[in-house]
Amino acid sequence: MARSTSSAPHYPGSTAPQAPAKRAAAPERWDKPFSADMGETDVDLLLAHPLFISTQPGRFPASIPLRGILKNDARLRRFQKGEIIVRQGDYGHSAFVILDGAARVFLKEPTAEQLGHRRQVRPTVWGSFKRWLQRPRFAEQTTNRRSAAGLQMTRDGEARIFLQDVPGVLEPDRTALLGPGEMFGEIAALGRTPRTATIVADGDTQMLEIRWQGLREIRKYSPEWKQQIDQRYRERSLRRHLAETALFWNLSDEALGLIADATRFETFGEFDWHRAYNREREAGERERLEQEPLIAREGDYPNGLLLVRSGFARVSSRYNHGERTESYLGKGEAFGLGELVAGWRGKFRPLRHSLRALGYVDVLFIPTAVLEQHVFPQLTPEQLAVLTKDLAPASAAPQPDHTGNSFLEFIVAGRFINGRAAMLIDLDRCTRCDDCVRACAATHDNNPRFIRHGPESGGVMVASACMHCVDPVCMIGCPTGAIHRESINGQVEINPDTCIGCSVCAQSCPYGTIQMVALHDDAGLPVVTEETGEPIRRATKCDLCIDQPAGPACVNACPHDALLRADMRSFDDLNRWLRR
Amino acid sequence: MAAPLKSFAARRALLSLATLALVGALALAAWLGAAALRPVGLYTGWLLLGLVLLLAFFNARKKLPFLPLLNAGTWLQLHVYAGWLTCFVFALHTGARLPGGRLEFLLWLCFIVVAASGVSGLWLSRWLPPRLARSGESLIYERIPLLRHRLETEAKALVHQAEAETKSTTLADFYLRELGGYFARSPALLAPLAGDDADYHRVKLELAALRRFLNEREAALADQLGELLEAKRNLDAQRAGQRLLKLWLFVHIPLTYGLLVLIGAHVWLVLHYSHRL
Numbered sequence A: 001m002a003r004s005t006s007s008a009p010h011y012p013g014s015t016a017p018q019a020p021a022k023r024a025a026a027p028e029r030w031d032k033p034f035s036a037d038m039g040e041t042d043v044d045l046l047l048a049h050p051l052f053i054s055t056q057p058g059r060f061p062a063s064i065p066l067r068g069i070l071k072n073d074a075r076l077r078r079f080q081k082g083e084i085i086v087r088q089g090d091y092g093h094s095a096f097v098i099l100d101g102a103a104r105v106f107l108k109e110p111t112a113e114q115l116g117h118r119r120q121v122r123p124t125v126w127g128s129f130k131r132w133l134q135r136p137r138f139a140e141q142t143t144n145r146r147s148a149a150g151l152q153m154t155r156d157g158e159a160r161i162f163l164q165d166v167p168g169v170l171e172p173d174r175t176a177l178l179g180p181g182e183m184f185g186e187i188a189a190l191g192r193t194p195r196t197a198t199i200v201a202d203g204d205t206q207m208l209e210i211r212w213q214g215l216r217e218i219r220k221y222s223p224e225w226k227q228q229i230d231q232r233y234r235e236r237s238l239r240r241h242l243a244e245t246a247l248f249w250n251l252s253d254e255a256l257g258l259i260a261d262a263t264r265f266e267t268f269g270e271f272d273w274h275r276a277y278n279r280e281r282e283a284g285e286r287e288r289l290e291q292e293p294l295i296a297r298e299g300d301y302p303n304g305l306l307l308v309r310s311g312f313a314r315v316s317s318r319y320n321h322g323e324r325t326e327s328y329l330g331k332g333e334a335f336g337l338g339e340l341v342a343g344w345r346g347k348f349r350p351l352r353h354s355l356r357a358l359g360y361v362d363v364l365f366i367p368t369a370v371l372e373q374h375v376f377p378q379l380t381p382e383q384l385a386v387l388t389k390d391l392a393p394a395s396a397a398p399q400p401d402h403t404g405n406s407f408l409e410f411i412v413a414g415r416f417i418n419g420r421a422a423m424l425i426d427l428d429r430c431t432r433c434d435d436c437v438r439a440c441a442a443t444h445d446n447n448p449r450f451i452r453h454g455p456e457s458g459g460v461m462v463a464s465a466c467m468h469c470v471d472p473v474c475m476i477g478c479p480t481g482a483i484h485r486e487s488i489n490g491q492v493e494i495n496p497d498t499c500i501g502c503s504v505c506a507q508s509c510p511y512g513t514i515q516m517v518a519l520h521d522d523a524g525l526p527v528v529t530e531e532t533g534e535p536i537r538r539a540t541k542c543d544l545c546i547d548q549p550a551g552p553a554c555v556n557a558c559p560h561d562a563l564l565r566a567d568m569r570s571f572d573d574l575n576r577w578l579r580r
Numbered sequence B: 001m002a003a004p005l006k007s008f009a010a011r012r013a014l015l016s017l018a019t020l021a022l023v024g025a026l027a028l029a030a031w032l033g034a035a036a037l038r039p040v041g042l043y044t045g046w047l048l049l050g051l052v053l054l055l056a057f058f059n060a061r062k063k064l065p066f067l068p069l070l071n072a073g074t075w076l077q078l079h080v081y082a083g084w085l086t087c088f089v090f091a092l093h094t095g096a097r098l099p100g101g102r103l104e105f106l107l108w109l110c111f112i113v114v115a116a117s118g119v120s121g122l123w124l125s126r127w128l129p130p131r132l133a134r135s136g137e138s139l140i141y142e143r144i145p146l147l148r149h150r151l152e153t154e155a156k157a158l159v160h161q162a163e164a165e166t167k168s169t170t171l172a173d174f175y176l177r178e179l180g181g182y183f184a185r186s187p188a189l190l191a192p193l194a195g196d197d198a199d200y201h202r203v204k205l206e207l208a209a210l211r212r213f214l215n216e217r218e219a220a221l222a223d224q225l226g227e228l229l230e231a232k233r234n235l236d237a238q239r240a241g242q243r244l245l246k247l248w249l250f251v252h253i254p255l256t257y258g259l260l261v262l263i264g265a266h267v268w269l270v271l272h273y274s275h276r277l
Helices: A040-048 A066-072 A125-133 A186-191 A212-221 A223-243 A253-262 A273-280 A285-291 A337-344 A368-378 A381-388 A405-413 A435-443 A504-508 A553-557 A571-578 B008-035 B040-063 B072-094 B102-135 B141-166 B170-184 B198-213 B216-273
Strands: A002-004 A023-025 A074-079 A084-086 A094-100 A103-106 A151-153 A159-161 A175-178 A199-201 A205-211 A264-268 A294-296 A304-319 A322-329 A354-367 A422-426 A460-462 A483-485 A492-494 A515-518 A537-540 A563-566
Touching (some): A040 A066, A066 A074, A186 A223, A205 A212, A253 A368, A294 A304, A304 A337, A322 A354, A337 A368, A354 A368, A422 A571, A435 A553, A435 B040, A492 A537, B008 B072, B040 B216, B072 B102, B141 B170, B141 B216, B198 B216
Antiparallel strands (some): A002 A023, A103 A175, A151 A159, A294 A354, A304 A322, A304 A354
């Protein structure tokens, strides 16, 4: 079926709506295989491997055969001694199984420099002053671009990162050995969470890498794989996650274990939600809401607690002929608890709201019976009172806040709730002086790392600046791990020394806040590659002035208190700021 | 998140009270000083110099964004309330009279213009942004000429399309008579203060009046022209408003440098002729 691919937004004066729509074939599941090198022989060898010997291909549907998954969603990779396979903190979209050789998982993490990251230094005023004095004349001027420690490019353009000081770092007491048949990375790949450990190859190692789409299908149709993956998740991650949830704080280890055993894992929405988001952003709010996968329906019987493990979900309720957004839930937040507690106390309440997946949501489902047996009896009367106090039927009229309900709808529809440091500009106070832009340029190689323009609602603009997202889709797929999250304050930063200018992050960012910029020499001319003569580019974005002692220059430079780097998970704080 | 605990109204009340308290204390000190035959003019002069230097440093602070030396928001508050205090000290220093000498008169006039431009700039900074926000999409000032050119091109293309598709010249004639001029015009300098979008309303009414001469296809294209008119109205409002928000600084800042030079000359003369130099 042909479909229009024209979806450019309309700005005043834009000619986009008049451009003729291009027509293209509808995309198919395996249009782009994980690796073009995966041949039928490789698949045959894999199917005969002990890993898949007990996996029955007959369980897979004809449209998604196991053979097809292995051919299109998997690839064989060889790693050399000391080569980093996954790094703690990085986001990945694939899991690894060791076919031959061995790997070492770090029990104690190596330093940032050994892992090819930049050393985090505490910014000083003198250092900032020196940088300001030595600021370049031209934007993104570079003469001596350092080659990153450990970064190697293969002949076919693939980037590989090697651990520094391998003998010193790979000591047996600091690492644990993983052998053939062992799997890792599946929790981060399926749960969209950062890698929890660094793993490097210990000698020449052959790996099977399966991207998340294939892993999801194998888990779905192979009970053996499902059992293995779920068991590992229960052992390695679930108990820790449950223990961090406030509701379970006063439970014994035994009770926690029983809850973990009874918990079901469910995922909703597309892993690559940013692609759908970009496709559908021009659609009306009603159509968009209807396309969001329904997790729980208003009015239904609550048969268990839903805990958001990662991603975001919209809480909405019916309002006449439409549906209005009441709030949104993020990691660690629960849905349906009040209704379950009321039912336990003998006052049955159906679900007051619906829950819908915003993008990709990973949900834990804990059955009512387990909660009634182990959790509710432990709650204090005060906790019970808090949980049940809002159980009156939802009011008919929208609850007004400072900007009206439309602002909540706006930030949910735009997925700005993903932001940990979204740049909000109060247009009622902003004099458009651009002091923020100049301050940003002065502290970042003469090139501002944001654009003072973006979607608006109720007199508030979400400027085009990196939001340092909770779910940083830009980090998925970076071949060198140049884009990473800082461990101190969680800023998403790009290491210019390891950025190879592939633009994967810029294309992935749903908000368009990563810019590919050309590097310049001392004369202001573009620096070009020796082979093709093409300008060398690198990805740039807001780094929240990680190396400035005073913090974000944009906020400090705004004389009218019009600019805020807002954590969108806290809507109350946001409202307080708007109500000043 | 660094949400301030105080509302703007509370902050304004607090800082106003503090400034008034300082004004009262200074007035009392000047009265007591005069009664004790102290050189009050000299004291207020030095105080005035200090305050003017503090006010002028605000601009220097903006040029050094890396300094962890209070944020620009705090500096602006300091600038505004220290500015009011400076005006009072200026009145004390000059005795609220016109000076006699030429240099002193020039200095007096320069101070008055700098202060007046500052007050009007403050008022514009508070009054205009909400109006710009309600006008429509916020636009980047430097992009406005490009967007205006795009609008003009789109309007022309629509008119050509109408003529080609319907063999009618109604919209083309209207373009030549009204629309072309409207899209090419720039807003007047003080247009935002006058709430001047009369031109837009007139052209829009004219376009609406044309409908009885249009067939269905032309009416659809006329609707699109109406959207472009609305976009041009917002473009003009953004351009005029943002221009005004920048222009007052072109008076305030250069004259501040002039004021500093004149103050230097004034101080030298005073010290020279009072035999202190």
